[in-house]
Amino acid sequence: MEILKEVYSIFALNAVLFTKFNLKLIGLPVRISYRIFIQYILGIDIPDTTVIGKNFNVFHGQGLVINNTVVIGDNVTVRHNTTIGNARPNGGCPVIGNNVEIGANCVLIGEIKVGNNSIIAAGSVVIKDVPENVVVAGNPAKIVKTFNS
Numbered sequence: 001m002e003i004l005k006e007v008y009s010i011f012a013l014n015a016v017l018f019t020k021f022n023l024k025l026i027g028l029p030v031r032i033s034y035r036i037f038i039q040y041i042l043g044i045d046i047p048d049t050t051v052i053g054k055n056f057n058v059f060h061g062q063g064l065v066i067n068n069t070v071v072i073g074d075n076v077t078v079r080h081n082t083t084i085g086n087a088r089p090n091g092g093c094p095v096i097g098n099n100v101e102i103g104a105n106c107v108l109i110g111e112i113k114v115g116n117n118s119i120i121a122a123g124s125v126v127i128k129d130v131p132e133n134v135v136v137a138g139n140p141a142k143i144v145k146t147f148n149s
């Protein structure tokens, strides 16, 4: 996934050029190739306008869907078959803090906050805020462990 990270960062940078500085001549072909490569070939649906912090890790990635209004902090890891988005059409989306790890097969939906340094266990369905420094698991996800901060 290192290659994917590099490719993603190049495309993300170009998306910033496109959206923030309106460099359409550079941005448009890059956005089109981003869609073809990331969405259709790799099967990862992360719009290039999603706000994502530094050191974003995608492990495996297949079946990963993230809404464009989701906000993701620094050092966040996501895995395959995970959805992060709204609970209803046009509803609010999660805001994910820093150093958050999200296991495979998770669903995080609605206008919720996931606190820094927390872990979402594999297979969790998260529909309420997650505090900092905890592990949540299950459907609906509940706190199963608290770390000393």
Ligand SMILES: CC(C)(COP(=O)(O)OP(=O)(O)OC[C@H]1O[C@@H](n2cnc3c(N)ncnc32)[C@H](O)[C@@H]1OP(=O)(O)O)[C@@H](O)C(=O)NCCC(=O)NCCS
Pocket (backbone or CB within 6 Å): 079, 102, 103, 104, 119, 120, 121, 122, 123, 124, 135, 137, 138, 144, 145
């Ligand atoms: C959450 C996780 C990181 C373990 O964290 P941990 O801090 O070591 O937690 P523990 O193993 O001590 O488990 C704490 C409690 O949560 C439960 N738990 C852990 N993972 C769980 C899961 N995915 N679903 C439900 N409960 C889970 C444990 O059974 C334990 O419950 P208990 O206290 O009643 O015995 C790990 O289980 C996990 O889900 N990792 C995701 C990694 C992943 O997706 N891997 C895929 C590789 S491709």
